[in-house]
Structures are given as structure tokens and as C-alpha cells.
Amino acid sequence: MAEAIIPLDSNWLRAHPLPVPAHNTDKNARGRVCVVGGSRMVPGGVALTAEAALRAGAGKVRVATIASCAIGLGIALPEVGILALDETSDGHVDISRVAPEHLPDHCDALVLGPAMWSKDAAADLIAALIVSHNDDANSPVYILDAAALGALPAFAETTGGRRHPLVLTPHAGELADLTGYSAEEIDADPCGVLREAVETFDAVVMLKGATSYVSAPGEGIYGFAGGGAGLATGGSGDVLAGIVAGLAARGAPPFEALLWAIWLHGEAGRRCAEQIGSIGYLSRELLVRIPGLMHAI
Template sequence: MRVVSAEQMRQIEEKAIHHYGIPSLLLMENAAWAVVEEIRRNLLNHQEQRELSGRKAVILAGKGNNGGDGLAVARHLVFQGMDVTVLLFAGLEELKGDAALNLRLYQGTSGKLFEIKGQEQRRLTRLALAQADVVVDALYGIGLRGALPGLIEEYVDEVNHSPGWVISIDIPSGVEANTGNVYRTAVRAQATVTFGLPKWGLFLGEGPDYCGRVIVDPISIPDAYLEDEGISTFVLMDEDIRTSLPVRQLKGHKGTHGKGILVAGSKGMSGAAVLAGRGALRSGIGLLQIVTAEGIANDVDACLTEATVWHAPGEDYLNEEAWSVINRQSRNAQALAMGPGLGQNLQFIPVLEEILRNLSCPVVLDADALNLVAAEPSLLGLRSGRGPLILTPHPGEMARLCQCSVEDVERNRLDITVAKAVEWEAVVVLKGSVTIIASPDGRAFFNPTGNPGLGTGGTGDVLTGSILAWLAQRVPPLEAACLGVYLHGRAADDLANEYGWSGFTASEVADQLPKARHVIEPKR
């Protein structure tokens, strides 16, 4: 699914209205119905009642089109039999166009309306919110930049402390549509109904913390109208992953299912090699060969009986002599990954140089391999024209690679990931609460799966192994990165459904990968 900036969405809407002749009032009416349907779905699914009659709704409306959407929602809820109160944070005369028309239509119903001009309505608002079954946030839409006005902030805090179910229209008020930034406060919604296409801010910055469940409604803008808009940012969906999954043939065997080389582990970090290997095996690799330091090789071998473990010189860490082993085992390999638990031994840098310069198969760099690259930034230039490259940094590693602060990375996640993917001619996977996968051609993909349970040691190693496995199965690099990230998050979501957002381990995430894939893949 495409994801857009606020400016792109406005251009799409303008084109739909002026070029294709879709009335703006129809778009607003469709937006209102989408919100009403989500309110019905939530309230009636969680209650024994079959109708909304008698339930209470509070709509906080601003003066713009977002407020107009809210007034249309209010009118429909009145017709559904709800007791509706609109709190209008503008003078009646300030509403224009479609918003003004929806104000007049609402005023013709039995719904209540109060203009909020200052602190004197605070008690009234607090009482209405305390009694509300649902609170609709229609204060600000995708045009907001910067912080909310002071008076609005105070009322938003009241919303965030109210017991009712909160739903935001298009984007929670206070969240910037392009960045996800929240400057002081914003509405914390349990659900957000966004229109046309989802906005960047729902996936960036603090946006995911405020938007709750995201529902995308096309509001009657046909897909065909979006095809020539030059949109290069997407959110991954089940159908994207389904089409990328490799098809296994009845005559397939370990050779046809791919050979992958994993260069990983050091003294005290043998578990990282084991977890990455487990992620690869659970993602269907045919042959996994692990190259690790001689001093820990037996430990890794004992934990991964299905893999072949090759001893390379080095008691505690792999050193410059490891290249001969890696080079020999990489013959006929479809992919190589290195970094998990490798250690930051500078003696390994010449080996990293040889790998980047000489291997034509796709190479994945993670963890300590990235830290070694950060120490020698010119290393990435060796890969140009040699073969595909995937980098999988977390924000700290990305900051070291870019020689900037972690705050700079987090503040500019999308821009910096795309820019570096183009500059490094690599697929870049910037891990986080919403992982971003960027391609050298400038496309970017938001991953919607995963949860805070992944914030535990070893889950990144599992991801590296999983990407290695998809590459070994001859999935193209960009698709392999998307497959690995999406299914890794999906596996964690399945575990969270059983255990909640904490307490499951990286090993359990790896073991859940086949089930996560099986649910999505076409049935044969």
C-alpha cells in the first residue's frame, strides 16, 4: 500500500476534485461514514447492544476540513440515536465551505453544540468527556505544523484522561503528518481512520504511539487515480509478502533451497551466531554453513546440529586468517551474512575488505560488521559494482555509520534511510518500532508488524539469519529484506497474542517464523 506526505495527499485530493470531478462534499461525507462505521464496529462488538441508541458521543471539532469531517460524523451519530455533543474550538463564522455546510446540517439535528472560547467551558467539557462512550478527535488534520495552541493542549489533556474510546480523524491532533513529531502533547487515540492513503507520520517519530489501530478508507478515490503520482513510499501488507515468498517444488532438495554462509560469533557471544543460524534454519535455508572462531566453534556446533560449522583461526575472535576459510566455503553459496556477535576486532577489517571486494553473491552486514565499517567508512565503496549489499543497522549503528547523533537518525528516519540506501547502493534496513527498508532506487517500505517484545537480546540476530535464508533461496535482495523484517515482526505479534508484549525470547521468535510464513503463503 502506498504511503504519502501531507502535500502528496492534498495533490491527490485536488486532482480527484478538479480533474476527475469528484465533489469535495462527497469526499467529506465518505470520510464521515468511514469513521461512523469504525465507531459502530468498536462499540457494538464490545457490547451486547445491537444499536448505538442512547450511547453518548463527544466530538471535538476545529474550523478546518477536519472539523467539517467531525461535524458530519456528529450528524450521522445523531441519526444513529446517539446522544451527541460537539465542542467547537472556533467561532461559528470561522467555518467555511464544506465545513460550514456540515455545521448548518448538524445544527438542524437534536445534537448539542458548544463554542469553546476559553477556560470557562472546562467544567462542561470535563463532564461531557467523563460520560462519553466515544470521543471523536476532529481538531486538526494533516495541515498542522508545530505544537498545538495552548488552549487546545489543555483540552487535549482532558481527552487523554477521559474514560471513553478515542478515535481520531485522519491523524491524531498534535501529530505532524510528515514526521510523526509531537511537540508537547497530542491526542492519544485508540484508533485512527485515515483517508485516501496513510500518511508518513503514522509510521514515523511518535506517531505510532498516538494513532492506535490505523484504518485506511479510500473515500471513493479510485486506485487508478494514484498510479501516476510518483509515490515511492509504501507500507508492507500480507499480499506483498505472499507474492515474494519462493515456491517450493516437489522435487526440491537442500541444494535447490540454497546455501548460505554465516560469519558470526566471538568469545562470550557464541549465542549470537546460534540465534542467527536458528533464524536462517527456521526460514527454510537448504544448507547453512557457519564460519566462527576456533575457540567457540564446538559450542556453536553443539547448539546447531543442523548447520555445518567451520573452525577459522582465532581463539576468541575471527582474525585476518579467516578469509581463506570464508573464501573456500563461499563457493557456490547464494548469500553471505556477517556480524552477529563478531566482536570489534580490527584485525578482521582486511577480511571484510576481501568479502566486499571479491564475493559476487549478496552480502548482509549486521551488528559488529557495521561497527567495523563505521571505523573504516571507505569499505562500502569496495562493494560498488561487485554484488548486492544489505545493511541492517539499529539507530545507534546507523548514527555511527553516518557520523551523526542517534537523535538525528530518529528525527529523520525516512530521509536518512533513503539517502544512505542511494548513496551506498545498498538495501538499508533501519530497525526500530517501525522498521524502514530502503532500496538504492529511492523506494522505501514501512513495516507494520512487530511489537515491544522484540526489544530483547538476540532478536536482531534472528532477523539477520532470516534475511540470509531468503537470499539463499534466491529471493531478490529488496524482497528478501522485506520478507525477513515482516515475518520476523509477524512472529513476534503471534507470540504477543499469547504472552503479551514481554517475556518471549529471541529463540521463540525464530521458532515462530515457519508458522508466521505458513499463515500468509498461498495454500497448495
């Protein structure tokens, strides 16, 4: 018998409110996010992730990206700290040339992989920023996106039993990379493959699509069919990853942060569809709608 799908709706949201900062809190206490990624091919993708984290309520955001993009990114996002890193010949972060003391640290949530396409470069980042770091009380919540998802299977034996489970945000093609199943097999049994990914990586995992599914160790499978076709556009996933990071940095448990992010992302898409058009709106137009939606429940 197929597993029953739990609806992600306003009833769930009201039962799981987001953490609210005290009136006298500072930006560090609001939550610190670091975004590591970007490439010469997609230099602005990390900007979407960084701004989404701020829009979701994080108090402080830093972006670690290739040096050739750092100045432009810093000008575009004056609210964000920029860490300029060496780059490979194909335009990705070359972590092998970065001294340990220059790696991003002191954050509550770390997004790894947005706007990257090189699995090799992403694998080096996973090894340096996740595998080699102590999993202790100061460890951030790790959100993996884009190329980092394709690189993760090589590290499957290191992902279990963490203080915070990894948060994985694949679409069907990326879930195929994670699990080895074909797109056809995933389409035939999306929830079964999702459940297997949760168990393999001991992680919080979503499957992005017209209906998105999400689960975590010891949890049921939740489904959300909101948003519409307009969200199937470049940069949409970068925005979603940033929302998850911002909410997790504020103190939401990883599973709840992902569920809230899915709803906020989908509802922002629905509002863009109503106000702009069902398709043709831009991923960056989702961003300004996020703060108001957090207070709509």
C-alpha cells in the same frame, strides 16, 4: 515535502510471493547460507542466525566462527556445518591467519558480523570476504549486521555497482556509525538518513525500530510498525539477519527478502507477545514460528 511511506502489509506480501522449491529439489538447490561471526563474549549469537536461515527455508547452512566455540555450537545445532577458525586475543575471528582455501565459499547468501563487537575484526572480514572476491554470477548475497555495519564506511567506495546490492540491517545506533549522523539527527529525519545510506552504499538498507523503514536503490521507502517492544531484546537482530539470508538463498531478490524478513520477524514477535507476554519472551522463541508464518499469506 516528506516522502510518502509505503505500508508493508499483506497486500504487498501477496503481490510478491516467496520462491517455492520444486518437490524433487535437494538441499543445495534449496539454498546455501554461510554465517561468519560470533565471539567469546556472545558465542551463541550465530546459532540464532543459523537456525533462522534454516527456519526460513534454506537447505544448507554453515557457520564459520572461532575455534573455541565450534564444538559446542556444532552439538547445539546438529543440522549445521561448522568451520572452526583461528581467533584474536579478544575472541574474534582472526582472518589474517586463515588460508584462502579455508575461507567460506560456495554459498548463495552470506551473513557477516552477527554476535561480533570488534570493528577491526569485522573490517578484516569485509576485506577478505567481500572486497577481495570477484563480484560475478556466483557471488552470494551479502547481509551485514552488528560490527560489520560499523566497519563498512571504510569500504564505501567498493560497495556500488554490485550484482547483488549489499543488505544492511542497522538499528539507529548502527545507522549513526554508517552515516556519521547523531542519534538525534536520525530521530528527527529517519527516512532522510535512511535514503542517504541507500545512496552512499548503493545498498538495500533498513532502519530497525518501533517502526522499521527499508529502502533500496530505485525503490520507495516502506514502513512496518508490527512486532512490539518484546522484539527489543538480545539476539533479535541475529534472528532477523538469518531470516533475510534464508530467503535470499532460496532465490528471493535482496530487497524482497529483507521486506519479507521484516514482516516475518515482526509477526513472530506479535504472536510471541500474544502467547507468552508482551515482553519477556526470548529471541530463540521467534524461530519456531517462522515456517508457519511463511504459509499464512
